[in-house]
Amino acid sequence: MRAAGVTEFGGPEVLHIVDVEPEPLGPGQVRLRVQAATVNPTDTYARSGVYAGRDPVKTPPWVPGMDVAGVVAEVGEGVDHVAVGDLAMGVVVPFGPYGGYREDKVLPGDSVVRAPEGVDAVAAATLPMNGLTARLSLDLMGLTAGQVLAVTGAAGSYGGYVVQLAKADGLTVIADASEADEQLVRDLGADVVVxxxxxxxxxxxxxxxxxVDGLADGSVQDELVLPAVKDGGAVATVRGYRGDGQRDLRVFPTLVRKVAEDRAALDRLRQQVEDGAVTLRVARAFPAEQAAEAHRMLEAGGVRGRLVLTF
Known part of the structure; x- marks a missing residue:
């Protein structure tokens, strides 16, 4: 089975095509013939060895990738929400050779839903991980319609989804953007752009x-941006930052692994794409053999939308 992975940690150049064993299918699971796997910043950390200490698999290869889309090839006992032949998308909790950059992936059934109607695999693959992370951030903060949410990194995938989902929740959104990205962030729905x-x-x-009542800190500014939040306000972070302990701010590190099997949330995102409330953005697709180039491009910065590997 082909995958894009590493046998030693390092820069983008260590990514190459590796052979991995097929995964057996068990009850409640779904096998996808992966057509697309999105490249995310967390994948670059995995490739460089940041997560090596917590990976239960200590021998190579290691395969990154947290979201995939492809055709359902097989379903286990008890799975009835997708069927063989469906175009589906899923969120991956990667470890060892079992990340998303592989042409065949077995996932818990509750990590997989149908792709949005009219959307191809490349676009569908960009939704699960970042969309669920954005949804979890909003759920953790617990703001109500009419309250004000600030979003940093609003032009990025996480930030962009937060903006759109917050607007769908009835929140007022103030977001940041560079001059070049200002119109993009306005088009995503931000009420005020700074x-x-x-x-x-x-x-x-x-x-x-x-x-503001809440902050989703997609650009990882941590203590620099906390002064924007009122005393006792809510903050969602994406790199484990837990706040500075001041002003009774309620800080919520957002870990998508906690909702990797929240099928209802993932299916709600699918519906919001179909309804036009959520926009999927693809920057560029690369054959899996060019995974190293995709990582180089992502790490160079300035990518708007997601980079996707195709199988």
């Missing part, structure tokens, strides 16, 4: 002097 930068908290406070 210039990005280390002083973004001050720019947000210019519009909301008492502070």
């Amino acid at each position: 210039r990005r930068g280390d002083d973004v908290a001050d720019r947000i406070r210019e519009h909301y002097p008492e502070g």
Whole structure:
């Protein structure tokens, strides 16, 4: 079975095609013939060895990848929400050779739903991980319609999904953007757009002097952006940051692994794509053999939309 993975950790150049064993299918599971696997920043950390200490598999190869789309090839006992032949998408909890960059992937049935109607595998693969992360951030913060949410990194995939999902929830959104990305962020639905930068908290406070009710910190500014939030407000972070302990801020590190089998949430995202509330953005697709080039491009920065590997 072909996969794009590493036998030693390092820079993008260590990614290459490796052979992996097929996974057996058990009850409640789904086998996908993977057509597309999205490249995310967490994949670059996996490739470089950041997660090596927590991976239960200690021998190579290691295969990155947290979301996939492809055709259902087989379903286990008890699975009736997808059928053989369906185009489906799924979120992957990767370990050892079992990440998403492989041409055949067995997943828990509750990690897989049908792809949105009218969407191909490349676009569908961009939704599961980032979409579920954005949804979890909003659920953890627990804001209600009419409250104000600030979003940093709004032009990125996580940030863009947060903006769109927050608007669908009835929130008012103030988001940051570079000059080049301002129209994109407005098109995603942000009510107010401020210039990005280390002083973004001050720019947000210019519009909301008492502070915002919540913050989704997609650009990982951590303590730099906390002053934008009112005392006792909510903050969702994406790299495990737990706040500075001040002003009774409620800080929620967002770990998508906790909702990797939340089929209802994933299916709701599918429906929101079909309804036009959520936009899928593909920057470029690469054959799996060019995974190293996709990682180089992502790490160079400035990518808008997702890079996707195809099998």
